[in-house]
Amino acid sequence: MSRLSDHNVIVAKEIIARYPKPKSALIPLVHLSQQQNGYVTDDAMRHVAELIDVTPAEVYGTASFYEMFRFEPTGKYLVNICGTMSCQLMGAESLMHHAEHTLGVKAGSTTSDGLITLQHAECQAACTEAPTLQVNYRHRYRVTPEAFDELIADLRSGALDAEIPPHGTLGRNRQQIPADRTVGAPDPDDVTEGPAWIQVSPA
Amino acid sequence: MSNDHISRENTDRVVSPYPWAPGFYPGDRPQIVTSRFQYDDAYTLERYHATGGYEGLRAALAKSPSEVSEEVKNATLLGRGGAGFPAGTKWGFTPQGVWPRYLVVNGDESEPGTYKDRLLMECDPHQLIEGCLIASYAAGLSQCFLYIRGEMALAHERVAAALDEAYAAGYIGKNILGTDFGVDIVLHTGAGAYVVGEETALIESLEGERGMPRLKPPYFPAAVGLYGQPTIVNNVETLANLPFIAKEGAAAYTAVGTATSPGTRMIAVSGHVVRPGVYEIVNGSTTFRDLLYGDEYCQGIRDGNDLKAFVPGGGSAPWFTADQLDIPFEGPQAGAAGSMLGSGAVMVMDSTTDIPAAALSLVRFYAHESCGKCVPCREGGTWLYRLVQRVVDGHGTDADLQTILDVGQSICPGDMPHASSERLGLDAVPFPYKMTTICFVGPSAYVPIHSAMTLFPEDFDALVTKRGERRSIPVMAGAGE
Numbered sequence: 061m062s063r064l065s066d067h068n069v070i071v072a073k074e075i076i077a078r079y080p081k082p083k084s085a086l087i088p089l090v091h092l093s094q095q096q097n098g099y100v101t102d103d104a105m106r107h108v109a110e111l112i113d114v115t116p117a118e119v120y121g122t123a124s125f126y127e128m129f130r131f132e133p134t135g136k137y138l139v140n141i142c143g144t145m146s147c148q149l150m151g152a153e154s155l156m157h158h159a160e161h162t163l164g165v166k167a168g169s170t171t172s173d174g175l176i177t178l179q180h181a182e183c184q185a186a187c188t189e190a191p192t193l194q195v196n197y198r199h200r201y202r203v204t205p206e207a208f209d210e211l212i213a214d215l216r217s218g219a220l221d222a223e224i225p226p227h228g229t230l231g232r233n234r235q236q237i238p239a240d241r242t243v244g245a246p247d248p249d250d251v252t253e254g255p256a257w258i259q260v261s262p263a
Numbered sequence: 264m265s266n267d268h269i270s271r272e273n274t275d276r277v278v279s280p281y282p283w284a285p286g287f288y289p290g291d292r293p294q295i296v297t298s299r300f301q302y303d304d305a306y307t308l309e310r311y312h313a314t315g316g317y318e319g320l321r322a323a324l325a326k327s328p329s330e331v332s333e334e335v336k337n338a339t340l341l342g343r344g345g346a347g348f349p350a351g352t353k354w355g356f357t358p359q360g361v362w363p364r365y366l367v368v369n370g371d372e373s374e375p376g377t378y379k380d381r382l383l384m385e386c387d388p389h390q391l392i393e394g395c396l397i398a399s400y401a402a403g404l405s406q407c408f409l410y411i412r413g414e415m416a417l418a419h420e421r422v423a424a425a426l427d428e429a430y431a432a433g434y435i436g437k438n439i440l441g442t443d444f445g446v447d448i449v450l451h452t453g454a455g456a457y458v459v460g461e462e463t464a465l466i467e468s469l470e471g472e473r474g475m476p477r478l479k480p481p482y483f484p485a486a487v488g489l490y491g492q493p494t495i496v497n498n499v500e501t502l503a504n505l506p507f508i509a510k511e512g513a514a515a516y517t518a519v520g521t522a523t524s525p526g527t528r529m530i531a532v533s534g535h536v537v538r539p540g541v542y543e544i545v546n547g548s549t550t551f552r553d554l555l556y557g558d559e560y561c562q563g564i565r566d567g568n569d570l571k572a573f574v575p576g577g578g579s580a581p582w583f584t585a586d587q588l589d590i591p592f593e594g595p596q597a598g599a600a601g602s603m604l605g606s607g608a609v610m611v612m613d614s615t616t617d618i619p620a621a622a623l624s625l626v627r628f629y630a631h632e633s634c635g636k637c638v639p640c641r642e643g644g645t646w647l648y649r650l651v652q653r654v655v656d657g658h659g660t661d662a663d664l665q666t667i668l669d670v671g672q673s674i675c676p677g678d679m680p681h682a683s684s685e686r687l688g689l690d691a692v693p694f695p696y697k698m699t700t701i702c703f704v705g706p707s708a709y710v711p712i713h714s715a716m717t718l719f720p721e722d723f724d725a726l727v728t729k730r731g732e733r734r735s736i737p738v739m740a741g742a743g744e
Binding site: 078079080081083084085086087088090091112114121122123125126127128129140143144145146148149150182183184185186187188189190194196197198199201230231232233234235236237238241242243244245246248251252253254255256257258259 | 285286327328360362363372373374375376377378380381400403405406412413414415416417419420423424426427430431433435436437442443444445446447449450451452453454455456457468469470471472473474490491492531532533534535539540541574578608610612616620621624625627628631632634
């Protein structure tokens with residue numbers, strides 16, 4: 061079973077209510093499913109489709125556009141090594157060679173123990189600290205071969221468990237909008253008047 | 264070319280004094296958006312309050328929305344996302360009497376070389392939230408979507424926590440600070456797609472669609488945007504300037520920088536400099552020479568090497584060389600010289616750089632990030648990537664170099680902008696280019712290879728086999744560094 065859990069259905073409904081149109085919740089809900097299952101399963105996409113009242117094909121159509129969604133089992137840790145210009149200039153290719161040799165797998169695949177998936181990635185917005193990588197989208201800066209080996213050892217030993225949650229969990233916290241404070245998200249088709257603080261100037 | 268290359272780089276380089284803001288260096292100059300980076304807890308409401316936080320919002324609410332708009336217009340706050348369009352003017356494009364209007368914050372920073380919005384979100388999220396509130400009040404926006412690039416886990420955590428604090432303190436939601444003003448701010452997560460930084464693609468993505476740019480016209484989402492409603496799309500750094508402008512006034516803002524490019528802007532300098540970093544510079548008057556060689560900035564090229572080339576405004580910008588070092592951060596001057604200031608990202612290449620391999624890293628990026636909507640980008644970008652890869656690997660011929668230019672012409676017909684070169688006796692061709700695609704991704708795949716081939720033809724000549732010559736590829740070819 062990889063439909064959303066009962067708890068996550070409650071979370072999903074909160075998320076959907078924040079948007080004027082339910083389909084806007086598509087990407088956040090696919091993230092939620094990936095957080096639950098570690099990757100995006102067919103059943104989860106069918107469930108998301110039910111929740112926002114679109115077809116499963118529409119969910120897959122959108123989700124397959126985005127690189128963070130993975131449709132196959134993925135390591136507990138996704139290690140993305142940046143290869144775009146700033147990192148390339150500072151030795152990203154050597155780092156990738158080193159990573160492939162250390163892990164014994166080619167970029168784009170997962171170690172046999174299922175712990176680490178290695179990937180080539182594009183610019184991670186940390187260009188001054190090149191070469192960089194991300195583990196489950198948490199940055200590591202100025203990565204030397206030695207630092208890479210240390211990182212892998214720490215991931216294997218569990219030393220980073222508190223800092224880096226398993227793949228799929230983006231943030232360890234989630235925005236909470238208090239019910240007594242929210243303005244609400246009416247469908248734009250149902251809104252005819254301007255906001256209260258704007259005086260409409262005479263035509 | 265070897266592994267000791269990376270270890271050497273890592274020992275020599277300077278490290279930012281603020282470990283919580285990696286790469287950021289303060290200096291003896293005005294700080295408008297980075298004023299709180301010195302505190303390791305600047306992301307908390309407590310610190311934000313202690314340092315003048317939400318006073319800009321209070322000042323704005325004491326005025327009418329149109330007065331606030333006017334103040335922002337007078338500040339000539341130029342958009343920091345890449346196009347440099349004045350924010351106040353953009354707000355004015357919303358049609359009268361059409362409701363609701365939305366604010367979409369573009370936090371999808373992913374232009375190669377660009378690293379500033381992530382720092383602003385991680386280090387000072389309340390400043391961004393306050394900016395969103397001021398913009399919403401001024402332009403009559405009833406809901407705000409803060410779209411953060413999916414790959415920024417820490418920014419998500421910091422912004423989500425800051426939004427919770429601000430809701431609880433009464434800054435967001437109904438009847439803000441006891442007034443009629445009310446707006447919700449919703450944190451929205453992207454999922455990895457460079458093209459979503461284009462504002463209409465951002466809106467598509469926010470509607471739950473594939474992130475493909477919309478056909479223009481309409482040119483501005485301010486007229487037709489999210490759900491077909493008037494929508495303001497502003498960059499994170501642009502909005503982060505608003506609390507200062509609202510609190511101190513337009514005059515205080517324009518007192519910094521030049522008349523046409525006032526205030527400050529954040530610039531990330533990466534690559535082969537002694538001190539790569541993120542610097543808040545005085546807009547308009549600071550030159551590239553100041554930035555690359557100045558003691559309070561990058562302190563020169565690494566290892567005492569010569570400068571070979573630099574990308575002045577993110578991966579999409581045509582390249583400059585030492586001939587252009589005296590150009591200031593003034594959009595029209597950079598444009599006349601053949602490039603653009605873009606998203607505030609400078610990437611520096613020293614004399615040891617393998618220019619074709621460096622260009623390849625950008626061509627590959629844009630080919631990879633094509634959304635597939637426009638044929639010249641989808642097909643042409645991939646062609647360019649394969650051709651340049653072949654040349655870098657040493658398997659290219661002189662005919663391949665011509666094919667690269669031919670494919671480029673089908674994406675950007677006519678004269679292609681490039682810098683002047685004293686060494687080659689070349690005059691500049693001013694920015695911008697013509698394009699056969701909806702957005703800038705397609706042309707951006709051609710820009711780096713065109714710049715590299717135009718400014719350093721000998722580096723390519725040395726790599727390719729001429730017609731009638733025997734092919735002989737040195738074993739070092741294709742090492743890529």
